[in-house]
Amino acid sequence: MKNLAIAGIGAWGKNLLRSFYSLAQGHLVLVCDSDENKLAYAKANYGGLETTVKYDDILKRDDIEAVVLATPPAEHFEMARLAIEAGKDVFVEKPLVLSVAEGEKLVEAAEKANRILMVGYIMIYHPASIFLKSLIDDGKLGKVYYLYASRVNLGKVRDVENALWSFAPHDISLILYLLEKDPVQVTATGSAYLQPGIEDVAFMTLHFGDGTMAHIHVSWLDPHKDRKLVVVGSKRMAVFDDTQASEKIRLYDKGVNTKQDYETYGEYLSVRTGDIVIPQVKSSEPLTEECRHFLHCIEKRERPRSDGGEGLKVLEILEAAQKSLEAGGAPVNL
Numbered sequence: 001m002k003n004l005a006i007a008g009i010g011a012w013g014k015n016l017l018r019s020f021y022s023l024a025q026g027h028l029v030l031v032c033d034s035d036e037n038k039l040a041y042a043k044a045n046y047g048g049l050e051t052t053v054k055y056d057d058i059l060k061r062d063d064i065e066a067v068v069l070a071t072p073p074a075e076h077f078e079m080a081r082l083a084i085e086a087g088k089d090v091f092v093e094k095p096l097v098l099s100v101a102e103g104e105k106l107v108e109a110a111e112k113a114n115r116i117l118m119v120g121y122i123m124i125y126h127p128a129s130i131f132l133k134s135l136i137d138d139g140k141l142g143k144v145y146y147l148y149a150s151r152v153n154l155g156k157v158r159d160v161e162n163a164l165w166s167f168a169p170h171d172i173s174l175i176l177y178l179l180e181k182d183p184v185q186v187t188a189t190g191s192a193y194l195q196p197g198i199e200d201v202a203f204m205t206l207h208f209g210d211g212t213m214a215h216i217h218v219s220w221l222d223p224h225k226d227r228k229l230v231v232v233g234s235k236r237m238a239v240f241d242d243t244q245a246s247e248k249i250r251l252y253d254k255g256v257n258t259k260q261d262y263e264t265y266g267e268y269l270s271v272r273t274g275d276i277v278i279p280q281v282k283s284s285e286p287l288t289e290e291c292r293h294f295l296h297c298i299e300k301r302e303r304p305r306s307d308g309g310e311g312l313k314v315l316e317i318l319e320a321a322q323k324s325l326e327a328g329g330a331p332v333n334l
């Protein structure tokens, strides 16, 4: 197994530390954070780890072949670029970077250096997402008409990236994964209440060329914690509720049937309300699945499911959504 280092063990990075420490079996060798207190926490809780406040200590070590970045997004570009230049594979937390231009440079650098670049789009490693995709692929939902996602809570208020850039990568990456097609147009609106210019809430809509539509609501200023995706298909409807400890997916045998032979309009459209099924979904932590995938890809030299190219697609949608938001919700073509 290859040796790894992690940079940034704040609120989220400490979860990556836990997961990689357990999966990499002694091969997570160095932990970096500019905050000494975070390093003291790592030392106290994980035996055998070396720690440093200097990112350069990771870059100059030839025995470290891969770097995991969970630093603030504004630092991702420079830190990932340096890691690739130093010949290392990189896992970068979402959002990959804060612009398409930076994303393109990183993807190009990784391709050129033949290094693996994986983005932390955790939702596509979630067992319930994988199950939901199998329902769609097997035609159980019929044609997917539309989807809507909500990712809201009263939570960490960020001071650089807005709620759209912070939260929506999860939902955009999941929707692209489920539908396997790219939107042609995006509209978004949002408002900044707590800090000027940093939207706390955003509503975005993706339009696909065949009429499929997806709506995403994100906010860190909301009374509820909601992590939900609803998929409405021509045959069945599915609800993925990630706030549930188990029973994350419910499948509704509901829809509206059309008849060939009818005399009145009422007969032409008949509402069908059948069973509600809660399928058995493999129970494993999405973060573990995601980290395991990165370790597999760096070992086998395989392209990750959320590689730099997928990262770039999400950035293009985010950038278009931001443009729409700044233009008061005007449609932006992709």
Ligand SMILES: NC(=O)c1ccc[n+]([C@@H]2O[C@H](COP(=O)([O-])OP(=O)(O)OC[C@H]3O[C@@H](n4cnc5c(N)ncnc54)[C@H](O)[C@@H]3O)[C@@H](O)[C@H]2O)c1
Residues within 6 Å of the ligand: 007, 008, 009, 010, 011, 012, 013, 032, 033, 034, 035, 038, 053, 055, 070, 071, 072, 073, 075, 093, 094, 095, 120, 122, 166
């Ligand atoms: N996948 C998810 O569900 C999820 C959830 C939350 C956050 N995130 C992502 O994780 C990343 C980190 O977010 P967070 O909430 O943990 O932020 P945070 O501010 O809590 O932690 C960032 C850490 O990075 C350290 N740091 C900053 N600059 C550094 C540098 N140059 N070198 C070394 N250490 C440095 C800070 O000291 C801090 O400990 C972000 O990209 C965020 O979007 C992902």
